[in-house]
Amino acid sequence: MMMMKKKKNGRTTASASKRPTIETRLVHLAGKLEDPFDSVAPPLYQTATFNQPGATDFGAYDYSRSGNPTRTLLENQMADIxxxxxxxxxxxxxxxxxxxxxxxxxxxxVLAGNDIYGGTQRFLGKIAPAKQGxxxxxxxxxxxxxxxxxxEEGTKGNGQPxxxxVLIESPTNxxxxxxxxxxxxxxxxxxxAVVCVDNxxxxxxxxxxxxxxxxISMTSATKFIAGHSDVTGGILSVVGKELCEEIYFHQNAEGNMMSPFECWLSLRGLKTMALRMEKQAQNAEKIAIFLAGHPLVKKVNYAGLPGHPNSGIHASQASSGGSIISFETGSVEASRRIVEDTKLFKITVSFGSVTSLISMPCYMSHASVPAEIRKERGLVDDLVRISAGIENIDDLIGDLKEAFAGAEAAVGASSGQAK
Ligand SMILES: Cc1ncc(COP(=O)(O)O)c(C=O)c1O
Structure with missing residues (x-):
């Protein structure tokens, strides 16, 4: 068993040589600030500026755009895990x-996939080419x-840049x-080429x-890190000194950093992230099985289902199917009724909350992807996305059953027959 030992400077560290697992490291902060009271919850430095020892003599922090102790704690914690x-x-x-x-x-x-988050597609389609060249x-x-x-094409000197x-999403949204x-x-x-994975x-x-x-590993903190639909944030975890310096330069120069309070909430969220995600994934697996067996459902997309075309690759690089599922009914009306008739699933964009969420991506999170591109890529209007929360699974399946029954009564079961 790992022993926790107090050091002279007040920092608590693991004394065993084995590094604790992520679940444990999430609860015990990777770094600690100098804190005369040794608070268990990290202090929130809700300040824009820091008084300096002198006009030419600077302390560790001077301005929260450049750095803030609460942000440092979050950033160290993310780098650690x-x-x-x-x-x-x-x-x-x-x-x-x-x-x-x-x-x-x-x-x-920039090389990106065909199935990607709508906001990323908007950036790649409308900002990167026209405004950044x-x-x-x-x-x-x-x-x-x-x-x-x-x-390879980019190395031939035939005018291709x-x-x-390379921007990867896996599993894709x-x-x-x-x-x-x-x-x-x-x-x-x-x-x-540099590889960034939207994780x-x-x-x-x-x-x-x-x-x-x-x-680079990028995580929208808005999702599982915060976990309660109450934070907007994003994290880049980076390898290599030069790349770290370049990212920090832009964070400071462009001022797009996370605010101290959002950092504090994210730090709190991280402590329960493993617990929440395990429960959410358990619920999602059961929902995916329910969906796969329902006559109204034409196709289920869930990385944890054995029938997923790349389930083997997923199992080799991830430890769970996760908690996001999408499915097709073949009928926009049937999908709309399911989404609107559920009572426990909030109709909302985003995912990763303790609350179960449901949406129709083509009308919501991916509405900014032009219709012709959606069509070209086979992103169908009747697609429904579910983010499983931590509620009791019997309640969630019961809610879905009722919503499906209503949709079936309205449009018939014919839409989902072609599995
Ligand atoms: C896969 C993926 N990446 C990135 C983002 C953007 O994150 P945020 O909404 O925090 O800006 C989202 C948002 O839904 C997403 O789904």
């Missing part, structure tokens, strides 16, 4: 992604060969497609992209 060299907390997941895009210079290329290419990231071909950044993170990182390294759906509890070879 992700095995990163540094972590940086931003005002939202999108602010974090926008900062990653700063690594790419005009004339260079970047080329954006989309490939089917579930096919490593397509990634390799795009990387070099790929500087909203169709839970799975990409082989290690294989993509390996091939990207051969071509000198918002798994979070570092179930999948740690840096251990799989990524340079």
């Amino acid at each position: 992700e095995n990163a060299d540094g972590a940086f907390a931003f005002a939202s997941g999108m602010a974090a992604i926008a900062t990653v895009m700063r690594l790419v210079k005009p004339g260079e290329c 970047l080329t954006v290419k989309h490939v089917d990231m579930t096919q490593v060969e397509e990634v390799k071909a795009a990387l 070099p790929v500087k950044l 909203p169709r839970l497609e799975v990409c082989d993170i290690s294989a993509i990182c390996k091939v990207a390294k051969e071509y000198g 918002s759906i798994m979070a570092p509890i179930f999948q740690r992209p840096i251990d799989l070879g990524a340079d």
Whole structure:
């Protein structure tokens, strides 16, 4: 058993040589601030500025845009659980992604998947090319060969820009497609491209992209880190001194950092993240099985179902199917009724909350993806996404059964027949 030992300076550390597991490290902060009262909950430094010892003599912190002790605690904690060299907390997941895009210079290329979060698609479609001069290419990231071909294309000197950044989502939002993170990182390294994995759906509890070879792991803290639908934030966990310095430069220069209070709430959320995510994933698995057996459902997307096309790859890089599921009914009306008739599932964008959530991505989180692109990529209007919460599973399934019965009565069971 691991023994906890008090050191002279008041820091509590593990005395056993074995590093405690993530669940334990989440509860015991990786770093500690100088605190005369040794508070168990981390102090909230709700301040913009810090009084300096002198006009030319500076303390550890001077201005909260550049650094804040509560933010440092969160950033150290994230770096610790992700095995990163540094972590940086931003005002939202999108602010974090926008900062990653700063690594790419005009004339260079960003490679992304076909099934990605709508906000990321909006950035890649409307900001990166028109306002930053970047080329954006989309490939089917579930096919490593397509990634390799795009990387190769950028080296031929035939006018195709070099790929500087590969942006992976796995599993993807909203169709839970799975990409082989290690294989993509390996091939990207051969071509000198930086790999950033948007790990918002798994979070570092179930999948740690840096251990799989990524340079940057991005997590929307709005989701599982905070876990209670009360924070907007994003984290970049980063490998390598140079990359850390570059990300920090942009965080400070552009002022897109997370506020002290959001950092404090995120720190609180982290303590229960493993517990919440385990329960949410257990619920999701049962919901996925229920959906797969329902006549109204045409297709279920859940990374933890054995029938998932890349379930083997997912199992090799993640420890759980997670708590996000999406499904098709073949009928927008049936899907709408299911979403609107559930009582325990809040109709909302986002995921990862203790509360179960339900949405129709094409009308909500992915509405900004142009209709023709959605059509081209097979992102259908009747798709429903569920984020399982921590409620009792019998209540959740009972609620879904009633909503499905209402939809079936209204549109008939015919829509889901073609499984
Ligand atoms: C996969 C994924 N990445 C990034 C984001 C952006 O995070 P935020 O909403 O915190 O900006 C989202 C938001 O839903 C998301 O689903």
